[in-house]
Amino acid sequence: MTSIDPTPRPRRNVELVLLVLALAVGIGANALVGVDQQKAFDTDFWFQSSLLAAAALAFHIVLRLRAKYADPVILPLVVALNGLGLAMIHRLDRVGEDTGNNQLRWTLVAMAVSIAVIWFLKDHRILRRFTYISLAASAFLLILPLVPGISAGEILGARVWIKFGSMTFQPGEIAKITLAIFFAGYLSSNRDLILLAGRKVGPIQFPRFKDMGPMIAAWLVSIGVLIFQRDLGSSILFFGLFLVMIYVATSRISWVIIGVGLIAAGGFVASRVFSHVALRIDGWINAFTDEVYGRAFGGSLQIVEGLFGMANGGLVGTGLGQGRPNLVPFANSDMIIASFGEELGLIGLFAIVLMYLLLFTRGFRAALGTRDAFGKLLATGLSFAIALQCFVVIGGVTRLIPLTGLTTPFLAAGGSSLLANWIIVGLLLMISHTARGPVDTTPLAPGEEPDPQKVLPVMPSKPATVPGTGRNSPDAPTEAVKL
Amino acid sequence: MSELTITALRFGFLLLLWVLIFSIVAAMRRDLMIGRKAAAGAPTARQVRKNPALAEKAAPVRQQPRQLVVTEGPLKGTTIPLAASPILLGRAQEATLVLEDDYASGRHARLFPQGSRWFIEDLGSTNGTYLADQQLTRALPVELGVPVRIGKTVIELRP
Numbered sequence: 221m222t223s224i225d226p227t228p229r230p231r232r233n234v235e236l237v238l239l240v241l242a243l244a245v246g247i248g249a250n251a252l253v254g255v256d257q258q259k260a261f262d263t264d265f266w267f268q269s270s271l272l273a274a275a276a277l278a279f280h281i282v283l284r285l286r287a288k289y290a291d292p293v294i295l296p297l298v299v300a301l302n303g304l305g306l307a308m309i310h311r312l313d314r315v316g317e318d319t320g321n322n323q324l325r326w327t328l329v330a331m332a333v334s335i336a337v338i339w340f341l342k343d344h345r346i347l348r349r350f351t352y353i354s355l356a357a358s359a360f361l362l363i364l365p366l367v368p369g370i371s372a373g374e375i376l377g378a379r380v381w382i383k384f385g386s387m388t389f390q391p392g393e394i395a396k397i398t399l400a401i402f403f404a405g406y407l408s409s410n411r412d413l414i415l416l417a418g419r420k421v422g423p424i425q426f427p428r429f430k431d432m433g434p435m436i437a438a439w440l441v442s443i444g445v446l447i448f449q450r451d452l453g454s455s456i457l458f459f460g461l462f463l464v465m466i467y468v469a470t471s472r473i474s475w476v477i478i479g480v481g482l483i484a485a486g487g488f489v490a491s492r493v494f495s496h497v498a499l500r501i502d503g504w505i506n507a508f509t510d511e512v513y514g515r516a517f518g519g520s521l522q523i524v525e526g527l528f529g530m531a532n533g534g535l536v537g538t539g540l541g542q543g544r545p546n547l548v549p550f551a552n553s554d555m556i557i558a559s560f561g562e563e564l565g566l567i568g569l570f571a572i573v574l575m576y577l578l579l580f581t582r583g584f585r586a587a588l589g590t591r592d593a594f595g596k597l598l599a600t601g602l603s604f605a606i607a608l609q610c611f612v613v614i615g616g617v618t619r620l621i622p623l624t625g626l627t628t629p630f631l632a633a634g635g636s637s638l639l640a641n642w643i644i645v646g647l648l649l650m651i652s653h654t655a656r657g658p659v660d661t662t663p664l665a666p667g668e669e670p671d672p673q674k675v676l677p678v679m680p681s682k683p684a685t686v687p688g689t690g691r692n693s694p695d696a697p698t699e700a701v702k703l
Numbered sequence: 704m705s706e707l708t709i710t711a712l713r714f715g716f717l718l719l720l721w722v723l724i725f726s727i728v729a730a731m732r733r734d735l736m737i738g739r740k741a742a743a744g745a746p747t748a749r750q751v752r753k754n755p756a757l758a759e760k761a762a763p764v765r766q767q768p769r770q771l772v773v774t775e776g777p778l779k780g781t782t783i784p785l786a787a788s789p790i791l792l793g794r795a796q797e798a799t800l801v802l803e804d805d806y807a808s809g810r811h812a813r814l815f816p817q818g819s820r821w822f823i824e825d826l827g828s829t830n831g832t833y834l835a836d837q838q839l840t841r842a843l844p845v846e847l848g849v850p851v852r853i854g855k856t857v858i859e860l861r862p
Contacts, residue, residue, distance in 0.1 A: 231730075238726055241723045241726055245719055248716055255709060412826060413810075416813065417791075539710070564720075571724055578727055
């Protein structure tokens with residue numbers, strides 16, 4: 221590196237090369253899965269592979285047309301993860317089951333929705349206008365599974381599903397996006413108040429009580445989800461999302477202290493009051509005792525079988541299609557990480573974890589690069605939501621933390637999760653497009669004022685010209701968020 | 704299919720996974736240079752070492768503001784040392800500099816550091832904030848000795 225070239229480059233060709241490699245991983249996995257059963261290259265295989273490849277290339281073409289400067293590695297990463305998930309789900313299907321094709325259908329729907337988001341939304345800053353509508357939408361989506369009639373009732377101990385006809389859907393997955401939009405919009409407007417007002421107690425500054433309102437609301441939402449929907453995972457996800465976004469917006473450690481305190485208090489009370497939480501914790505700590513292992517409901521059979529599977533896989537795994545991940549209950553959704561651990565081994569599992577890590581860093585890179593506070597917070601929140609989900613799921617499967625019901629993004633079987641995560645990818649790509657794209661650096665003409673009607677709400681109109689140096693400040697101070 | 708082929712495919716697939724990851728990391732390499740945007744055009748330390756001619760172009764060191772001085776108004780003569788945290792100006796009790804000025808709003812303006820300079824931003828005050836007699840419409844950097852007027856109070860940054 222002798223010269224630094226600051227001009228933005230689209231790098232879509234790099235994306236195409238990586239995308240071909242990612243498709244090779246996904247399709248290769250699908251081929252290997254069947255290689256032992258002599259059904260590797262049947263018509264089903266060609267049909268599935270060509271659909272996945274066509275959808276991925278269509279996505280690539282849309283990016284060329286609509287978001288030329290979007291991050292070139294996000295799409296290949298997601299396609300590789302999704303392809304791996306499809307192969308594993310297909311592999312785990314018993315005779316007569318059709319989860320694999322169902323997952324493929326949902327993948328195509330999710331990619332189409334994600335493409336539509338990129339095509340019609342054009343600019344993520346428009347979403348800021350829907351700050352409070354997003355809050356209402358989140359509340360609506362979270363209440364839906366509790367409404368009699370459309371509620372699918374209690375499935376596996378949680379009330380998070382709704383049903384249309386024969387289909388079921390988890391509205392909570394979409395709620396994490398609308399909540400992220402609300403938090404980003406709210407915090408980017410009210411950051412100053414939260415940041416400046418407050419009392420100092422010792423070395424840390426505590427915010428005023430009325431600025432704590434949304435924080436308490438977020439806490440109540442997550443506790444409500446825990447009580448009424450009996451869904452520990454989503455409750456952790458929503459609260460963690462808010463905590464991280466407010467920390468990023470204000471860079472105040474006091475919020476983290478308050479938040480962790482609230483989580484600890486809520487978790488302690490929940491473990492005492494709710495039997496399902498207590499069972500989860502018992503199944504985590506005492507997983508290997510006979511009594512807990514053999515318990516009919518809420519026992520540790522699932523975790524322990526998953527651990528045995530991963531132990532069987534060892535360093536290099538048994539090979540795709542060669543292990544017996546079917547022995548684990550929910551091997552294709554909750555425990556898909558254990559299935560991969562068994563068949564691809566530690567080396568393959570680390571590759572998957574690294575893909576998530578790379579995806580997460582690209583989300584944060586988009587947040588660092590974009591120039592509006594709303595986009596920064598949204599990208600941070602969305603990529604953190606993916607990361608937290610991975611932590612909760614993989615941590616649960618490997619018995620680092622109690623196992624809770626969250627889905628592994630892009631891998632696990634489940635349409636709502638795929639749809640929500642692909643929409644997140646669409647939004648991240650759009651934010652990275654504004655982050656990496658060329659900046660309009662023409663200074664304001666003397667006397668010219670930006671027209672507030674024409675300017676999008678968050679845009680610091682045109683980048684503020686800094687007098688004295690004549691340099692255009694790309695980190696427009698009014699909107700900058702400390703990251 | 705023979706045992707050997709299957710084993711070869713098994714390891715081949717693991718290899719493919721890591722090839723994908725390393726290709727992605729390689730594609731990101733250009734992006735991993737932190738602060739590239741800020742350093743755009745400016746030579747890096749390494750480039751300067753290799754080519755000393757570049758160093759001469761480096762900007763002269765600006766004097767850093769160290770304190771805020773009230774030069775006019777009821778609080779004339781008050782000084783506040785500038786740390787790394789933002790300063791809230793206004794009549795509200797939680798303000799860093801509590802102005803006893805009937806023409807100032809509760810939370811009038813905010814003075815905050817960004818990079819190596821301090822910026823003043825009006826927080827929606829009734830009477831406005833003036834930087835060198837220009838009313839603020841957005842956050843602007845405050846240079847040393849430039850008066851900032853809030854109601855009847857005038858403040859300045861000093862080294």
